[in-house]
Amino acid sequence: MPEDNTNNVDRRPPRIFKIRIKKVAEIHMEEINMFLDRRGLMTSNVLTGIMALNVLIHHMPSMMLKRRGEYFVLIRNLKFYATHDENALNRRFRISKVTNTSDSNTTTFDDNGNQTDVASYFQRKYNMQLQHPFLPCIVIREETYLPLEVCNVVEGQLFMRKLNERHGKYDCQPSQSRANKINQGIGILNYQQDEYMQQFDFRQVWLKAGNDAKAQPQLILCILPNTGVSLYDAEIKRVGDTVTGVVTLCIQSRNMFAIKKQYWVNVYLKINAKLGGMNSFINPSQLLFVSESPTIILGASVIHPVPGDTSRPSIAAVAASIDAMASRYVASIRVQQEVISHLADMTK
Missing domain, CATH: 3.40.50.2300 (Response regulator)
Incomplete structure (x- = not known):
């Protein structure tokens, strides 16, 4: 597997990785479609499907577009602490800049003055295999590099600096202009022809979710x-x-x-x-009469006008549970006489 930076190919031969693929979940599309049709609940399977769809949506753009260090300009001088060294946990550092190269392609020197890359240095120095060696490095002081994954931001910091003209240019545009740029971006990404979404049969789900949101x-x-x-x-x-x-x-x-x-x-x-x-909901084990078999819980009430007032009708309301935990309800209201005369129709 060759490195991303071809300048380093001569210095270090390609590395070979062994990949183990493990099945962790099975996505049922019919359950996702029921949720989008408002006929089903937000279950764990639906959440898993949404996560998978999110990964697929980002996959093609990540291959087409590469992020650069300029996108991290707003975090300059941000305070953080490093987690790779116990002796440095109480120290606070400030971000000087972010490299344009990844951990595995950023050159540094080890304790003996030998040239190496940041990922290899952390492997030998701290016996730490970086999980994300493709991310850029945080630079502190002069030529001191830290991988992003060992940097934790100190809580409670306020961004007090004023955005420059380039950063604020987009926000100052009219809303219609920004909407046009978003639509242009959607056209460039061309999700409808995304081969990866087609392979996973997610394209129709994505289109349906988008159409429902527009409607x-x-x-x-x-x-x-x-x-x-x-x-x-x-x-x-x-x-x-x-x-x-x-x-x-x-x-x-x-x-x-x-x-x-x-x-x-x-x-x-x-x-x-x-x-x-x-x-909130009650543990299903405490509602066996509801969870063991399909059960609906009904509540009904009638509100009458004050005695002697013949100009106002009575109002009847019925609420019914719609899930196995009896925590979600829908309601129906009718204007009528003193008794609930349309109960059968209200509970359909």
Whole structure:
């Protein structure tokens, strides 16, 4: 297997690798299609399929396009610590630059002054076989190279520097211009003709997911300018629930820039629940009557107007479980008289 840098071929002969392939999972496409059709849950098999699709989507671009060190310019002076040497765990370093060459193609010198590459140096010095020798090196001080995989960023650092003109140029473009560039990129990547996605029969799944996303948003996040209920009830919820059929989530503008962990945790939990996720559930072993055989749990209620008010009808509501853990429910509402007269139709 020849090295990426042909200049090093004369210095070191090609290396031979033995590869062991192990089957770890089997992806069932019918389950993924049911999830995309909103007829199935987000199971572990669906997650595995999404991960495999993500790898396939990135495979062709990674072969076509190579990243350069200039993409790492924003991490200069970032503080980090190294994990390869126990004596250096408490030391903090700053990134000077990032090399344009990989660990296995970056030249350095060992303790005896002999020329070698960074990957080989770490193998001999620390008995450490790099897992990602194709990644670039972090440079600290003068000609001191560290592989990316042994560098951990120190938490809590703020990026205080102003972006230069080149970095901010893209953000300053009109939204339509950015959308056009994204569409041009999709055309260049040409996913519909990707031979790897075709071999794994993932192309139709990718197209279906993309078409569903274009057809209708899954959730609309609304930033409210005030705490009044008129905009919330009379407009946002009314339009979302009765006109567009799209789930909405409202947050106050005054909370947008407040760093309150518990507040944002609650927001994330609401988003997860509104998109069909499960925030909590009871162990199936404690719900044997539900998990052992197909079971649906129903809850019904009727709200009546105040006594003597003949101008307002009664409102009946029925909620029903839709999963084996009885944690996800759908609801149906009807306007009617004093009893639930349309129960059979509401539970279809």
